[in-house]
Amino acid sequence: MDIRVDPALAAPPFEQVRDQIAAQIMDGRLADQARLPAIRALATSLGLAANTVAKAYAELEASGLVVTAGRNGTRVVGQTVADAGLTEAADAYIAAARSRGLDTDALVSLVRTRAAS
Structure with a gap:
């Protein structure tokens, strides 16, 4: 290390x-x-x-x-355990976005925009 x-x-x-x-x-x-x-x-x-x-x-x-x-x-x-936390966070984000009426394209677009900044 x-x-x-x-x-x-x-x-x-x-x-x-x-x-x-x-x-x-x-x-x-x-x-x-x-x-x-x-x-x-x-x-x-x-x-x-x-x-x-x-x-x-x-x-x-x-x-x-x-x-x-x-x-x-x-x-x-292990990455599978660490990734599980990210999966849970993604699921929560998707649920929140869906409850606000965002479709898949809008969701992906928002993630791309935020990741690029």
């Missing part, structure tokens, strides 16, 4: 760590069930406080990309 924190960036260190780990999960560099480094070990290697890495891990867990199991550490969640 390759993570670099740049103090010159506007993004706080925990966001940089979170975003880089998330990117590595999403592009497959961190495989399903891969174990992330211990919080203290990663913090030490990056020159950060343990709480900074802990916050990044907590946000990754809240987003469904990793799961923490106490002394068993933090592991990458």
Whole structure:
């Protein structure tokens, strides 16, 4: 796992760590069930406080990309589990759009417009 924190960036260190780990999960560099480094070990290697890495891990867990199991550490969640959260969100979006009278074409158009911005 390759993570670099740049103090010159506007993004706080925990966001940089979170975003880089998330990117590595999403592009497959961190495989399903891969174990992330211990919080203290990663913090030490990056020159950060343990709480900074802990916050990044907590946000990754809240987003469904990793799961923490106490002394068993933090592991990458399989894409099928992570994708399930996205599927639920998509279903809720579709239901809300349909209740407002949007058809499939309007729904897709809205998503494309928002994704491009």
